[in-house]
Structures are given as C-alpha cells and as structure tokens.
Amino acid sequence: MDLAQALLEGNRRALAQALTLVETGGPQARMLLAALFAHTGRAHIVGVTGAPGAGKSTLVAALAAHWRRTGRTVGIIAVDPTSPFTRGAILGDRIRMQALSGDSGVFIRSMASRGRLGGIARATGDAVAVLDAAGFDMVLVETVGAGQGEVEIAATAHTTIVIETPGAGDDIQAIKAGILEIADLLVVNKADRDGAEQTVRQLRAMLSLADLPADGWTPPVLTAVATRGEGIEAIAAATERHLAYLRESGRFAGREQERARRELRLILQETALARVHARVSSSDWDALIAQIVARTLDPYAAADQLLDRAWSNAGG
C-alpha cells in the first residue's frame, strides 16, 4: 500500500492522511493498519491525564520539548475536548504550543472525542499504532481524566502520568481514590500555588495506605510548574525509569498482552457490528427499533435476532 510505504519512509503528509483514515475507520483503515502493524512496538507510549484545567497540555508540550532536546521524536495525540491541541480551542492557548511547531520531530494530532459512542477508544489505539509505526520514539496521549477516559488511557499506555493541582479539596480527594489505581507517576502541577505541599503529602499518604506490592513500582509524587518548565526533567526521568522498570521486572510483556487483549476486544466488537450492518438491511434494523420503542421487543432479544440473522446469512 502506497500510503503505508510513504508513512514508513517518514512522509508527514502521509502520516496526517493515515491518522484521518484510522479515525474514520472502515475497510481502508483496516488494510492500512494491517500493513503498519508489523512496524509497531517500538514507541514508549505515555498517557497523561487529569481534571480539566490541571495543565495537561502545557505539561505535554514541555515534556515534548524536553525529549526533543535529548534527540527523541515525539508524537502527541489529544483526545481531550478541553485541550488547546484540539479543534475549537482558544488562540491564546495555541500560542503556548508554538515552541513545538515547525519541528518535524514533533507531530500533534487531536482526535474528535464527540459524537462517536465507543469508537473513540478503538480510534485512539489505532492512532497510537500509526504514530508508533511512523517511528516516533515517544507517543504521548492526553486525555481528560474524570471517569472512564482515564481508565481507557491506562489500558493504552505503558506509563500513565496523572496530574493534580494544589488544594482542589474534597472533590479531588474522591477522584484520587480511583486515580491511584492507574497512576504510574503522580504530578502536582501549578506547585507554586498555595497548598501544593499539602496535596503532595495527601497523595503520598494515600499511596502509603494503598495495597502496593512491596517488590513493585511505587508511583513517585513529583511537583511541576509546567508553564515555566519547572520539574519537567524529573518527570521525564521518572517516566523513563518506569519503562526501564517494566522491562527489567518482566512486566512489560504483561502490559503488552493487556494492551493487545483490550485492542482485540474493541476491534472484535466493531467488526461484529459492521458485519451485522453489512448483512442485515437497514429496513430490518428500523423495524426492530420501532418494536423496541413500542416495548413489544426488548433490545436483548433484538440483538439476538440481528446476530442470528447475520450468522445465518454468513454463508450465503
């Protein structure tokens, strides 16, 4: 496939096209991903998550600039609707990212996270694969962390960085209970604000209460002022240390298996839906929908009917 070849040779226009293709999905996207897949598995995939306003994009930009200075190439995927990387963002925010523009060793792509139920997780995984195949050393994935999103990103990444801000009080406290499970690194950003030390202490206290294996990785709690670049080197170093830990401890293989298992499940579900759509006419779908709305058929029975029909039409 020409597009795959061009992308593998470093053509940036081909890369942009490929990302659009996998975001849309469909047979062409599948062919492309099949062609690229053998070239994946080299990038260090880093997830960055946190509440809106925590400074994720600024931190991602600063980390990217740091890794560029050390000679590494960086691909960035923003699946965060509040990210300045994404469409509809404010010009003022974009300006902060200018340090990265005009550098062919950085590629930034925002994913539309709206209006496509379920598909975004699959599309993000595919976009990571494309950037990985294109040869980027680091692939950073920025998602807003406040629910399902952060779990998804933890399943996509080798290393997950969770960003907190000082003194956000009880509400943040409640989030943390969940976030601890997925964080490989905790960063208190905007650490020049009041309450930063207390937030660091709280996070460390929560970690000490958590049931972490004695021989495993203890997530470091770091501080940063991302707008001024403070703390970025330490975060980058800890991120690299985490990857080294995964490899040395033999846990890297386990993460790769989890990633593959999740990816396969998502793709299987999309493929099954696509097969049913291909094999059952839209008027048959509409008739079932009408019965569900009229409460004469429950959606579970309707799903069974659709699958049976697609299954029996499979041979014909």
Added chain:
Amino acid sequence: MDLAQALLEGNRRALAQALTLVETGGPQARMLLAALFAHTGRAHIVGVTGAPGAGKSTLVAALAAHWRRTGRTVGIIAVDPTSPFTRGAILGDRIRMQALSGDSGVFIRSMASRGRLGGIARATGDAVAVLDAAGFDMVLVETVGAGQGEVEIAATAHTTIVIETPGAGDDIQAIKAGILEIADLLVVNKADRDGAEQTVRQLRAMLSLADLPADGWTPPVLTAVATRGEGIEAIAAATERHLAYLRESGRFAGREQERARRELRLILQETALARVHARVSSSDWDALIAQIVARTLDPYAAADQLLDRAWSNAGG
C-alpha cells in the same frame, strides 16, 4: 421471574438486587431485563453532567427533594466517580444527602465506573430501564462531564442538564464548545460567587452564536446555589417544560428512537463478544494475543479469525 415480579410490586430489596444483577450483566440479567422491558417507557429520564466540583450531586439531591415535595418518586443513578453518592466517598458529603434517606420514594444507586471498558454505557442504560420499570416518575443520571461521559448521558436521557460554575476561565470555555451540543438546560451553579453573571452572559452569547433551529428548543441558562436550594424550582420547572416541548413538538419519538438505536448497538456488541467467548476456547484467544504481541498478526485479522471461527461453530 420472581425478582421481576417483586420489583414491579415495589419491593425495594428486589430493586437493589436487580440493579446489582444488571450491573454485572450475563444471562440472568438479560432474562430480567426482557421481563421488565414492557414496563419501561414511563419515567422522565434526566441527565445531569458537569466538571468535577461543579456541585452535580448537591443539585441532584435538591432536585430530588423538590420532586418528592410535588409527590413524584425519584430514582438516582450516579456514574460519577467523584460523586458523594458513589462508594469511597467522604462522609461529610454523604451527610448532605441525608435529607433523602429514609424516604422510600427515593432510591439512589451508584455504578462502579472503573475497570470495565465500554460496559458502563450498557450497564447505565440497563439500570435506567430497571428504575423506570420499578415505577419511578423521574430517573436522574449523574455523570462527570469532561469527555465521552457527557455524550453518553445525552444519548441516555430525555433531558440533559449541564452544570457550569462561575469564572472557571478559558478551560471551561473550551469545554462549552462541546457541551452546548448536548445541553437542554444550562445551570450556572455556585451563583453567589464572583463572575456568575459573566458566565451566564458568556453562555448566552455562545448559545446565540450556535446554530439552533428557530422553531426548536433554546436551552435556558439558569442560576442556582444548590447548597442553599436556590434556583432549584426554576430548574425543575424548565426540566418539565423541556419534556412537554419534546412531546408537543413530536420530537419525543425521535429521542426514543435514538435511545433504542444506541442501546441496541451497545447490546449487540456485548452479545457478539459473549458469543465469541462462548464458542472459541480461551487457549485459542491466548494464542492470538501472543501473535499480536509478537507482531506476527494484526488485531484486525485476529478479530476476523475469531468471528469466522465463532460463526462457523454456530451451527455445531
């Protein structure tokens, strides 16, 4: 089925059991939902979403108390990891909810939103159906709004309330761009804080720029101080007005169709995955995962293989 019968007769223990069952999923859950489905379609389903710390739970509690005073029963589902309704919450927050406890006309259920990729949307839809069948007049669904979650809730609800807070600045501005698409009501909570009027003005300005149909529903921008119960009556009234609008304009049927279509799609995908798991041995899955990790097989080809195998084993 006994459980369904007990639930339909108003047994609260049966309701709690049913919700646990549908959250877990599986064949028994399917049978229960099939039995209950004919009894659904009566509740007004209201989604409440907003960023962490916006005061969603307090507003939900205040709305519930209001509707109880007007004689309506209220079911609440919290799929928000930051909600005080959910497990792991802080005692202090729970106390705010005490006004609702001990009233059999209110039922609160929190959903674990962690660790189950994709399944939460299906489980939430099923929990709504259970509360609907149990006869609750209003079903309130609280989700944290910062990405995919709010789109999901808009697809589940008849009326979606989006909560903002004053003066959250540029970051919130960026969220709004997306949130306007799903909001039927906009509420600026914590309206006693500085900047509330400006936030109201900004939201109205954004609405006036949005491409809303002239003959359609224009989302009202309301203010509230939920902790003191201020503004709650107006929000409840606007929520009821929105349902009346949907019915009178004939758009209610369209929303019901959209809800059914989405539900069917989610259930179809879960069912397909369950069928493949039932028909392909776990050692065959493991072998495919190993090939994916080794990059000798791409996950799209693996999904095709699994579906083909399940399809051909379907008759046997």
